[in-house]
Amino acid sequence: MPALLTVLAALVASGACAYHRSSLRTWAVALLVTTCVAGWLFGAHAGMWVLLLIELLITVPLLLVDFRRGRISAPLLKAFAKATPRLSATEQVALDAGTVGFEGELFSGKPAWSKLLGQPRPLLNAEEQAFLDGPVEALGKLVSDWEITHQLADLPPPVWDFIKRNRFFGMIIPKTYGGLGFSALGHSAVLQKLSTMSPTLASTVAVPNSLGPAELLLHYGSEEDKSHYLPRLAVGEEIPCFALTGPTAGSDATSIPDTGVVCKREIDGVETLGLSLTFDKRYITLAPIATLIGLAFRMYDPEHLLGDKEDIGITLALLPRSTPGLEIGRRHFPLNIPFQNGPVRGKDVFVPLSTLIGGLAMAGQGWRMLVECLSVGRAISLPSNATGAMRGAVVGTGAYARVRRQFGLPIAKFEGVEEALARIGGLTYATAALSRATAAAVDRGERPAVPSAIAKYHATEWARVVAGDSMDVHGGKAVQLGPKNYAGRGWQAVPIAITVEGANIMTRNLMIFGQGAIRCHPYVLKEMAAVALEDPKARLRAFDDALFGHIGFGISNAVRSLTLGLTCARIGASAGDAFSRSYYRRLNRYSAALALSADVAMGVLGGKLKFKERISARLGDVLSYLYIASSILKRYEDTDRPAADRPLVAWSLQYVTYQIEQALDGVIRNFPVRPVAWTLRALIFPLGQRQTLPSDQLGSKVAELICTPGEARARLAEWVYLTPGEHNNLGLADALLADVMAAEPLERKFAKAVKSGQLRSHDHAAQIDEARQAGVLSEAEAGLLQALHQRIADFVAVDDFDPAELAAVQHPERLAIEDKDDNQQAA
Template sequence: MAIAVPFIAFLLIGAIAAYHRLRLPVWAALTITALLGCWLFGANPTATLIATAVVVLVSVPLLLPQFRLPFITAPLLKFYTKILPPLSETERVALEAGTVGFEGELFSGKPDWNVLLSQPKPTLTAEEQAFLDGPVEELCRMTNDWEITHVHADLQPELWDFIKKNRFFGMIVPKEYGGLGFTALANHKVIQKLASVSSVVSSTVGVPNSLGPAELLMHYGTTEQKDYYLPRLADGREVPCFGLTGPWAGSDATSIPDYGIVCTGDWNGAKVVGVKLTFDKRYITLAPVATLIGLAFRMYDPDGLLGDKRDIGITLALLPRDTAGVDIGRRHFPLNSTFQNGPIQGRDVFIPLSQLIGGEACAGKGWQMLVECLSIGRSITLPSTASGGSKMAAVVTGAYARIRKQFGLSVGRFEGVEEALARIAGNAYAASALAEASASAVARGELPAVPSTIAKYHCTEMGRQAAMDAMDIHGGKGIILGPRNYLGRGWQASPIAITVEGANIMTRSLMIFGQGAILCHPWVLKEMKAAGLADEGERLREFDKNLFGHIGFAISNAVRSLWYGLTSSRIGAVPGDTYTRRYYRKLNRYSAALALMADTSMLLLGGKLKFKESLSGRLGDVLSHLYIASAMLKRYEDQGRPQTDQPLLAWSFHNSVHKIEIAFSAALRNFPIRPIGWLMWMLVFPWGRRAQAPSDRLGHKTAALLMSPNEARDRLAVGIFTTPCENNPAGRINSYLQKVILAEPVERKFLKALKNSDIEALDFDKQLDEGVREGWITAEERRQLEELREMTIDTIAVDDFDTEELRSAGYRHLPRENRAAA
């Protein structure tokens, strides 16, 4: 045993130092002190000397820069530059365009939770809240989604007028240009509320306040462009669209085939230098009604009119609709959502250089401009839309499941339905927290490149799942379209959000971890920049500092991952209350494991990692659910740790950590270098996978929250349109919940008495008459049951039509003798 003591002390001090990330001199001093103690207290002298020699051999060369730099760092730098995958210009711009927020802490393996919890609570200004309570509420009241999607295939003229008059298109435009000057958080709240009643209205309002001319002009426009266009965009005189996607370049914006040739031409009667454009775009939202077109194209200068560079690069321009040669085609028909969407073409369309966004100075900078603004659009419009739809699905489906009865029991009481209800509630809670977190990041002035992709992918996926579960519970009510159907159009539209601004498959498998592994990692980007420095001495010193910082970081994460795995994350100082501390500790564990996996993957796979899309997607899932769980904990803290929300938080959190372990498991079992995968498994899962999906008991509690009035349900419904009115059948059904619950004891009493009686009446009204005469119910209770009947009928009713009403206008306009052939 005396022989083992020095080595145990050596390993123990090393593990403690690595766990706490102590510097190398501190580790060396502590270890030498411990070994000296072993010597003095009778440990085996030979073993002590051997352990001391190891400490000296490791620490002395590393602590002496005169030795370390030329003999250790320089060869490693040479090797690093050989294996470093080359970064294209587009990749470099994408990495440098975004900022890093709390997601960087999640990549650290040791998150500083104070960074998250010290962020200000998201709040609206009084003016923003008044806009939500006033014009937004009124627009929701005016909105009849059936009229929009089936009768008119467009917003009615009065809706267009209301939107323009109240400057919905100018929410992000500063007040000095006539806009509302709202924060990103207010933008999120408006889109969320509109999406809860109509995805067509929300997309119509969302696009001009997302990626488009206004956003680009605010960041890059010349003074003249801002002064002219921003006031016109704010008050609706100009309706904008932005042409990026085409038949040959969808998500891969860097491969845009649309081009512009620098030349001279006529503009407003004068001969000027400009660009002659040829382009073919499709899937462009608002294109059919747009008056101002933003356009992305590749700019060439073959005659050298602007300088020596012939391929100037991706450039952005503004085209008035009436520009000669611009052809806005007929409308696309996106899954019966009928928002304005269509193609744009142009050939030899001449514009002056003054129509380039930012003028000539911004020629060739379009990719950087797009990357920055795309991250803002992904952070707000699509997550907010999904959040609004998910929250409405949760609230109204909970009410429907309580009101709708089968076999004398509310359908929500069946365990299969409870399971789906819990999933809807959990997804709505998570999507709401995630959408608000990403919008708040933009409101704080961040450009959240990684959180925006997380929010876009996961909010839209959770929205799609919530829509599917809501449809399953509603059954026939959900599939029969008509004015009473509040789910069908949302279900049809759910795949739309997962395709735009980067298809979700690509977002998950390429972007989330691909960007996060470099942008959020505390050392990788610094090492890459250091290796690219021109001055040889500075390059060596900077690389040395970052390399050994990275090595210590990797060792620490291996130790932390193993420790958390062995202790099941039950030990460690974290914030929170007695209920949530266990959650923070679990996230610490998975953060360390993610950092370890990221380092191992990048070290061993190098440039090949970008082609390992399954591995990248699974590690992206880990990062995503770490961020989602963090957003939910922040929301829980901001709302004052409400006890009634705990089932929602618990279901959503356990769902996330279960998915984290599934993703880790799949990544490790399929790691390209199998022995490394086995070794990593022992560090990440020393006792095997332990996280479980939310239990049935927890699902029961969560589903119950949706089926009765309570504070948690009310908080979940905040920000959506629940006002009961003619155009809002979902709001009416939600408003019935309280009265239905109050009537349930009377209904049970009446049905029990009726079952045990010999009354032969089959008609409901006659049965009620008999019930009053027999004394089973009072006259007041009879009115209560009649009202219950009316509310139930309104809840379950669907629409019917004459065949002619459902035929297309094209069919109806055919001569009668030609209809049979058609």
């Protein structure tokens, strides 16, 4: 027993060092000292000397650096070099394209929360706020989504003129080139507000400010091209599009069949060096009206007119619409959200080399250019449009659920409706925090490749959930399309966002963990870089440092996972206040679990992990939800920890931490090497899965928040277009909710009179008049209730149409027959 106690003491000392990530030297000293002290205290003298001998045999070779490198690291370096799959050129470009922000801390197993909380609070500047309050508000008065989607299948001319004149297309263009020069947060705020007016409008404005000619010119264009094109793009004098997607390659630029062959042609009597382009593109937003077409293609030089290389690689060019042979096809019709979208084609289209974006120096660098610029589309445009739609759902659904009554109660009081309302409120809070976090990362100068993929995937997926819940709560009100329906088009728009900028299936299964595991891991990239070094001594030194850092990292995460699992994450220093501290501790636990399970998956499966997409996707889910949870906590801190928001914060954090445990469980249950899976479960879930979905009681609190005017609802409704107007049903809903809540005491007094039998009329209007005559209501009160009930009736009403109004194509001969029939009936 004394010897066993001595061994246990040594293990505890080792575990403590691993938990706190002590250095190798500190661990060795702590281990030896603990063994000596424990052996002396417990009287295990013989056992102590045996254990000390074993410990010295382990620690001394590790502490003798030259011996360790020559006898341990060198053989492992050879094995690692053989086992590690080589990255393709496209994979390497993707890895090099982004930067690592706080997501790297989440992959560390021990996040430094001070780094997150020390980031500046993202705020709009005065110009951006003035733009939201001025031109954006004014634009809202011009917009009728029903006119856009049903009558015109396009933005009306006054709207086109307004967005061009007010430089909505120039938000990312610096002021020096005539643009607005907005921050990423300002850009996001505008898109969120536009998306509450019309999905078509938001998509139209988003595209020129996302991946396209302006973004590419800013990063890679010559000063001459910038000075020429950017001012014209800013004011809509040029309308841009970017042609990447093709019928067989989708958004995989590395597989596009479109070609540009270097050749010479005689142009106006002058022999000109240029490209013969053959391409077939589709799903190109703004193509039908574009005057400037960005084009991605693979460039070849078979005659070696430029050099020795024949396959130059993916290249980008900028073509005027007037280019001979360039064909803009007819329009696509994306799910009744009629933003301008269509195909672009060309066969043997000759253009001079001056059309290359970035000139000859950037020929063959198109994939890198695209990957570096795609993060803006993923980090800003799509998450912002999704967030705006979700904020609009909070406003409209919350108001409708409170105003619409059945069985004598607002439907918001029914538990089934509360469940949907809680999801709408909680997921909107989480998505708004996520969208703001990625915009803030861009504004800090980061290139958030992994967070942008997380934001794109989860914002659009949760927008689908919220849109579905909104449809369910509204019922027939949302099914019947027409000017009064503010939910139906949002439901139709959801699959578009999920599909573009890389389909969500691809984003989740291939990108998030595929990039995150290497970019965010503190040692994997260092090990891979060490293997690539040419100097043998430098290679061995770098590999040894990374290897033993990685080993210590893995042991630490195993110990931290087990310890935090056994204590249910109730120990350890943490950030936050009394309300949020437990959530930080839970994230500490899940961070260690992610790092451990990712290391095990990469170590055991190696290159096969690339083909285990579902395991990779679940590990990506863990990273995603950790990032979202950190965004929620940052948002809570940035708003000065408002007590009113705590139900929303608690619901969203409980929801995402539950999803983390489900994803980890999915990895373990499906891990192909079962003994490894059993070990992982013992380390990660020593007491089983503990996290549950938010309680019904908490859900009821969230539902109440979004159905009641107040500061929490107002924060959720930030950047929603709320000015009441003929075509702004969300604004009407918000104003009606406030008036309905203000009239509740009056409604109770009226309902009491009806219930008591004091009023004998059956017609609602007659009852109010009877109440006025009986003195139950004053003249003013009766008038107020009458007007309010009429507004409620107008709000819950749905549209109906003459059949001819719904015809997609107006046939003159049919209209003539209908007119004749109408005249005969009238006669």
